[in-house]
Amino acid sequence: MTTVDPHAPVISIRERYRDMVSDRWLGIIAPQPDELLSSWLHRLAYANGVAPRAFARVLGLNPGMWSAALDLRLPADVANLLSANTGIAHNQLAAMTLSHDLPRELLLPLRNNGPQWSSTWLQFCSRCLAEDAQPYFRRRWRLATRLSCIEHGCRLRDRCPSCLGCIAVFDQAELVPQHYCVACGYDLRRAPVPYLSPTARTLDRCIDNFCSLEATAHASFGPLLIRRLLSMPSAAGGYYSTMMLTSLSTSARTYCAEHLSRPSEWPVDDENDRKARRLWHLVPPTSDHCAWIELLANALGRKGGLPGASEVKKPGKKIPYLLGAYARMSPGPGCRLPPELIET
Ligand SMILES: [Zn+2]
Ligand SMILES: [Zn+2]
Structure with a gap:
């Protein structure tokens, strides 16, 4: 796992944070096929040395499920900021949102807590994450009707198998890639595949x-x-x-x-x-x-x-x-x- 030392790197992150807001961002991340906007934002933050929770401030947003909310609606000022600093076109940004081609009624609600039988906002395929050069979350994993991975045929998960926590990368305060559980650090690429008939x-x-x-x-x-x-x-x-x-x-x-x-x-x-x-x-x-x-x-x-x-x-x-x-x-x-x- 790539982590920043809990002491000195805080200064490093702040210096890089100033670089980001003062001029063009150093780390430019290309969207992957069917990538969810929040996934791309988390990878963008990591590439620029900023933890996702702090990256909300870069975009002028409040903490919480800030990136998951952008999946549903990307305000024009945020889109302009992202496009200007990354070179990613507005239509590419819009394509990563959930505003088109998926029935909104079937999306999982923005929820990241609740009893074990209740939905969470995002699912994942551990095999996809394991095979990705840069692990990322797919848009279709937000659908309540989706149970399995089209690529691998295996059942999706919506919780970390180690701590049963939800995917909460938006709340990640450490400089850690998004395929590690925010709550316990478990590598989601290692998650066993549940049975599906x-x-x-x-x-x-x-x-x-x-x-x-x-x-x-x-x-x-x-x-x-x-x-x-x-x-x-x-x-x-x-x-x-x-x-x-x-x-x-x-x-x-x-x-x-x-x-x-x-x-x-x-x-x-x-x-x-x-x-x-x-x-x-x-x-x-x-x-x-x-x-x-x-x-x-x-x-x-x-x-x-x-x-x-x-x-x-x-x-x-x-x-x-x-x-x-x-x-x-x-x-x-x-x-x-x-x-x-x-x-x-
Ligand atoms: Zn898969
Ligand atoms: Zn966990």
């Missing part, structure tokens, strides 16, 4: 595939899908059934996804199974986002069911049918969506 991973990817802001905004069933995603704990049933998806930890949301997609609920050797299998080839191609948004919204609902499976009323039994179709879908043009499949 293949079916829950398929559900995760299916949702991620169709839940861009653009897709949900243009699909007539987009708002319904958003509402039903937020109500996934209710559809899953069990301990978290009265909670909103965004209020739950990654572990609790995984519990819901596992219940909705568990293989034991897949139909086997009965008439419904045979009818469902016959319909799989009728499901539209994944390029037809509007049709899939409609399918997902209905599968997560409480009414209706697949044709020939009238007794399959519970959402937890409809999702596996859809995931079966999703997993078996062959590329290429699909068929028209049968009206039975879009029944509400």
Whole structure:
């Protein structure tokens, strides 16, 4: 771990701090693919010898979750300051915020404390961090619907496995890279990967595939899908059934996804199974986002069911049918969506 000596380096940091505010900043950091603005800001601060908590003052901001708040809204004066001192264009800065292409309703709330079952503001993939030349946090790790890493397929974490603390780099007072836990110093790159079943991973990817802001905004069933995603704990049933998806930890949301997609609920050797299998080839191609948004919204609902499976009323039994179709879908043009499949 790179740390500054707790005594003399304080003077060093202050001198470098003056350099930063008096002239162009020395450390210029290029944004990484899908990097979250706060992640880039923390790396920028570190590259210039300023701890993240002190860097808030460089930007004229109050302490607390200052960088996480900038992810949601980047004021023009802060953007001007950053652009002038780093050479990073305004559109590059805006691209790191959460103001576009992700449904805001599905973002995890800005919370960095609470009981173990509750959500925190940011998740991470330890394998991604371990493979990064400069470890950074991705924008999509802010989504409550995201449980696994697209790159590695492994389940995300939202807490340090050593102290169970949340990601709180904005509050880091030491000159330490952001992949070390602020509370205990644990290297998050070493965090073990929690288990995630293949079916829950398929559900995760299916949702991620169709839940861009653009897709949900243009699909007539987009708002319904958003509402039903937020109500996934209710559809899953069990301990978290009265909670909103965004209020739950990654572990609790995984519990819901596992219940909705568990293989034991897949139909086997009965008439419904045979009818469902016959319909799989009728499901539209994944390029037809509007049709899939409609399918997902209905599968997560409480009414209706697949044709020939009238007794399959519970959402937890409809999702596996859809995931079966999703997993078996062959590329290429699909068929028209049968009206039975879009029944509400
Ligand atoms: Zn990863
Ligand atoms: Zn920790």
